Amino acid sequence: MITIQNLTKTYHTKSGEVEALRGISAEIRDGDIFGIIGLSGAGKSTLLRCIALLETPTSGSISIDGRDLSSLRGRQLTEHRRQIGVIFQGYNLLMQRTVSGNIAFPLEIAGVPKAEIRRRTEELIHLVGLDGKADAYPSQLSGGQCQRVAIARALANNPKVLLCDEPTSALDSFTTKAILDLLSDINQKLGVTIIIITHEIGVVKQICSQVAVIESGRFAEYGVAAEVLAAPRSVAARQLIGVGGAL
């Protein structure tokens, strides 16, 4: 279970203070596919970066299984990071490494023995449907294939949580569906909790069990995805669903 309590994040910029998050609270149960949807600038990327421990929240806490993440330092922080896999809109693959080299990367830095790395890499390549592509370089792959590599890489250390930052925003609708199917498959097979940040209502419709609508750094609405989609209460949710419906 991931518990987010009253999370705030304020950036100090030259033009003054920007409140990116203004008190976010949520409980994400194990095995959920939790969607966080909002328009650009709503604060969803900041929220993801806080959960991924790439940003330190200004106040509030994020804990996994009762363990506050902000209290972690050094080795514990590293260990903890391995419990969270992250995938990005731009894939962020190592361009000078092959598919298997990319997937092996998190295992190498975790000090996993070579034979074990090889076994695990093969297994993951199969899991994400990239059989036969082990020796290809990212530049030789399509966007969808690159995201599959990123997913395999994020799963390498058997994380409890998979954080997805706009994972399909750079992909066409067909590939988007295939990637979402894969994520849903992984959620069922491995029981990994998935948090997806997105601006596409279609993503929420297709795979999310829970959804939070984020607007101006707050959750405007939050609950079971099907219920929110069927009867949105907030203006933000209606706007997003309206936009989604028009597509």
Next chain:
Amino acid sequence: MNELIARYAPLLLQSLEETLYMTVFSTVLAYVFGLPLGVLVYVTKDGGIHPNRPLNRVLSWFINLIRSVPFLILIVALNPISKLIAGTSIGPKSSIFALVVAAAPFVARMVESSLEELDTGVIEAAKTMGASDLQIITKVLLPESVPSLVRGLSISAITLIGYSAMAGVVGAGGLGDIAIRYGVHRYEDSVMYITVILIVVVVQVIQSTFNLTAIQIDKRNR
């Protein structure tokens, strides 16, 4: 012409050898110091993987300081130390120290700019996987920048050929020395032109070899 070449061939070959000696040695040593220096400047900058403003400012100031001294002045100023290290103040060996001092900060900036080309997303991805700063440097920053670093290496080596020619003026030997001695002091233009052609050939060979290598090893090229 043939007679001229026959007469000067041994001298030219020896000078070519001296130039190559100075270039290769000083390039290697300049990277031994410049590469870590460049990495350090990159990682300690604001927003870098290990920000440290005071250290970053000091390193940057030091690099700029040395880079702003004209090489001809630097080599003369460093002469006493060069003599101490090389045991002599003439010949190619005597110039290595000054060449390295001048080139290491240059190399550091080349390395820094190669690293700047990297997409920071990859670094963030590595962080989320629990990579330490050292692992990010050795497994992400450097390997991902290799093609750009190789291009930088050719620029550094060529700059050092230019520097070595200046070192020739103050007694280090090499093609630059020959060009000045024969072309300027003795009015033997043809010898000077031959040395210039030799330098041009060396530069071209270095540039194309390294460029080809950079293209060959870059996996971003399909």
